[in-house]
Structures are given as structure tokens and as C-alpha cells.
Amino acid sequence: MIDRTLYAxxxxxxxxxxYSTLFFPPSVKEDVFALYSFVRTADxxxxxxxxxxxxxxxxxxxYASAAAGEATGDVIVDSFVDLSRRKQFDPAWxxxxxxxxxxxxxxxxxRTIHDLEVYLYGSSEVIGLMMAQILDLPPKSxxxxxxxxxxxxYINxxxxxxxDLAMGRTYFPREEMDMFNLDDLSEASACRDRERFAAFIASQIGRYREWQEQAESGFRFIPRRYLIPIKTASDMYRWTAMTIDRDPAIVYCRKVKPSVMRIVSGATYNALKT
Structure with a gap:
């Protein structure tokens, strides 16, 4: 049974x-809840x-205390450490x-995409590796x-x-912004030259799509009972990218997210199709 704290x-x-995770089998669902709760709390x-x-x-x-064998009494940390041991996560992740x-x-x-990729490895790629371990996927995946x-x-x-700007952060390579003559990514700057801003966003969505296609080439390693929720989440991010691509200025108006109905109907479609 999933702990109420992790669920919340x-x-x-x-x-x-x-909502995508709800389509995993119960045991996998519990593990994903433990993983997500840990990374979400830190974030x-x-x-x-x-x-x-x-x-x-x-x-x-x-976390360090729990990893060393101490029961901390923190359900978020203790659940994650238990998961890490059972599924043999590399501690370096x-x-x-x-x-x-x-x-x-x-x-x-x-400054550069290389600099950003170091951050991306820790913030997101290792989460993919942990998910692969939870699902018992082969190293080839x-x-x-x-x-x-x-x-x-990247779509996030x-x-x-x-x-992110409100928190003083920019997660795009500065040298690529310079290529499009963008001093910053503020709404005022985007409004001054909509075409330039749209072209920059299109280039970044292009990078996402390249990585996404490489990711989907590995779907063949995922058993059907696990593929439905993963493909559903993947489809929702594709939808988000497509929505922003049509109107890049939308990022200043609202947070583009699929509705619960879209997610559930997407999962149902994938269940019938997969």
C-alpha cells in the first residue's frame, strides 16, 4: 500500500x-511513488x-545517514533508500x-550546451536510469x-x-541565445522581436525532439504492461511541445499542461493500441 505522504x-x-503512473502494476506503482517523492522533495x-x-x-x-544504514524516520528518505537497495541503484546516480x-x-x-548537459545528467537522466532499474530493463535500454x-x-x-526567470534562472545555453541576438528571455524581450524569439524556441524544441526520438527507439526494451504509462507520459510531453511550438508566447500566459482527461484518454488509447 502506498504511504499517504508519498501519495500526496x-x-x-x-x-x-x-496519472500516467496509475497505469503501472501495483508493485511498480509503489516504487515510482517512492522515487518521485524523493526527487520532488529535493526539488x-x-x-x-x-x-x-x-x-x-x-x-x-x-539521505546520507539512511544510506549508511540508519533508520531516519523520514518516510520520504527511508522509502527511497529501501528502493535504491532493492533495485540496485548506482549510488553515484x-x-x-x-x-x-x-x-x-x-x-x-x-554558457554552453555542454555545461547544461552536466546539469541535465543529474537532474533528469539519472531519473531515467532509476526508472529502468525499477522496471528491470536491460542495460541496453x-x-x-x-x-x-x-x-x-527540456520541455519543462x-x-x-x-x-524560472522569476527565480533568477535561465536553463538555455547563453551562447545559443546570443546567436539569436536575445539579451534575455523576458516577456518584454520576446515581444520586441516575436520572430526571433519564436525561432529560438523552435530551435530548442528541435533539440527536445531529437532527444525524444532517440528515447523512443528504446521503447522496444519495455514490456507491454510497463509501456502504457511511459508512452502516455511521453505523448503528453509531445503534446506540450506541439502546443508551445504553435504559439511560443503562450509560455508567458499560462503553464501548458495536459488535462487529466487528456492523460487518461491517452493511456486508454495506448492500452488498446499497444
Whole structure:
């Protein structure tokens, strides 16, 4: 049975992932809830306004204690550590994740795509690797799992431009913004030259689509009973990308997210089709 705390964190944190995950078998569902609750909690500390820096470092210390064998009494941390052991997560994955979260406290921009990819590895690719372990997928699936994680994260960057700017962050390579003569990604800047801004967003969505296609090449490694929720979440991110591509300025008007009805109907369609 899924702990109520983990359930509440997941439901509050992500509509797409939450409703897609409901289509996993019960045992897998519990593991995904434990994973998501851990990564969401760390992310919430660094995304809080003002940032909860002390709370984040306490959380990291509590994880280290649990990883060393101590029962901390924190259901979020203890559940994740139990999951890590059962599914044999590489401890370096968790360390990379926590390091990327810490960067959100100290780093507000990235000069090159290489710089950003270091952040992406910890913030999203290792989550794909953990999911591959939860699903007992072969090592051959790991490249695709990493690409799916980074592709989904990148659409979040595009969708959340305004929200990230409010926190003083920009998650796009500065040198690529320079290529489009964009001083920043503020709404005022986008309005001054809509065509230039739209072209820049199109280039970033193109990067997402490249990673997404590489990720989908690995779907052949996923058993049918697991593919339905993963493909559903993937489809929802494709829909988000398509919606923003049609009207890039929408990112300043609202947070583009699929409705619960769209997610559930997508899962139903994939169940019948897969």
C-alpha cells in the first residue's frame, strides 16, 4: 500500500506523471511513488521562494545517514533508500541528482550546451536510469532512458521560462541565445522581436525532439504492461511541445499542461493500441 505522504507529494507535484503512473502494476506503482517523492522533495526545497537552503542540506544529510544504514524516520528518505537497495541503484546516480539540485542554489545560467548537459545528467537522466532499474530493463535500454529523462526535462525548461526567470534562472545555453541576438528571455524581450524569439524556441524544441526520438527507439526494451504509462507520459510531453511550438508566447500566459482527461484518454488509447 502506498504511504499517504508519498501519495500526496506525487499528486500535488505532477499531473502528467501522477496519472500516467496509475497505469503501472501495483508493485511498480509503489516504487515510482517512492522515487518521485524523493526527487520532488529535493526539488521543492531549491525551488521555494525564498529557497530553503538549510532544509535542503538537512535533507541531503538525512539521505546520507539512511544510506549508511540508519533508520531516519523520514518516510520520504527511508522509502527511497529501501528502493535504491532493492533495485540496485548506482549510488553515484543519487549523488549526481543531489549535486544538480544544489546547483540550483548557486548557478543561475549556463554558457554552453555542454555545461547544461552536466546539469541535465543529474537532474533528469539519472531519473531515467532509476526508472529502468525499477522496471528491470536491460542495460541496453539505458541510453534511451537517459534521453527520455533529458527530453522531458527540456520541455519543462521551455514551458517554465517565465517561472524560472522569476527565480533568477535561465536553463538555455547563453551562447545559443546570443546567436539569436536575445539579451534575455523576458516577456518584454520576446515581444520586441516575436520572430526571433519564436525561432529560438523552435530551435530548442528541435533539440527536445531529437532527444525524444532517440528515447523512443528504446521503447522496444519495455514490456507491454510497463509501456502504457511511459508512452502516455511521453505523448503528453509531445503534446506540450506541439502546443508551445504553435504559439511560443503562450509560455508567458499560462503553464501548458495536459488535462487529466487528456492523460487518461491517452493511456486508454495506448492500452488498446499497444
Amino acid at each position: 507529494i506525487f499528486k500535488r507535484g505532477s499531473k502528467t506523471y501522477f 521543492d526545497y531549491v525551488d521555494a521562494v525564498p529557497q530553503q537552503v538549510e532544509e535542503f542540506h538537512t535533507f541531503v544529510d538525512r 543519487t549523488e549526481a541528482f543531489l549535486h544538480s539540485m544544489e546547483k540550483d542554489i548557486t548557478v543561475d545560467s549556463y 539505458h541510453t534511451a532512458a537517459r534521453n527520455l529523462g533529458r527530453a522531458m526535462q 525548461f521551455i514551458r517554465d521560462i517565465a517561472e
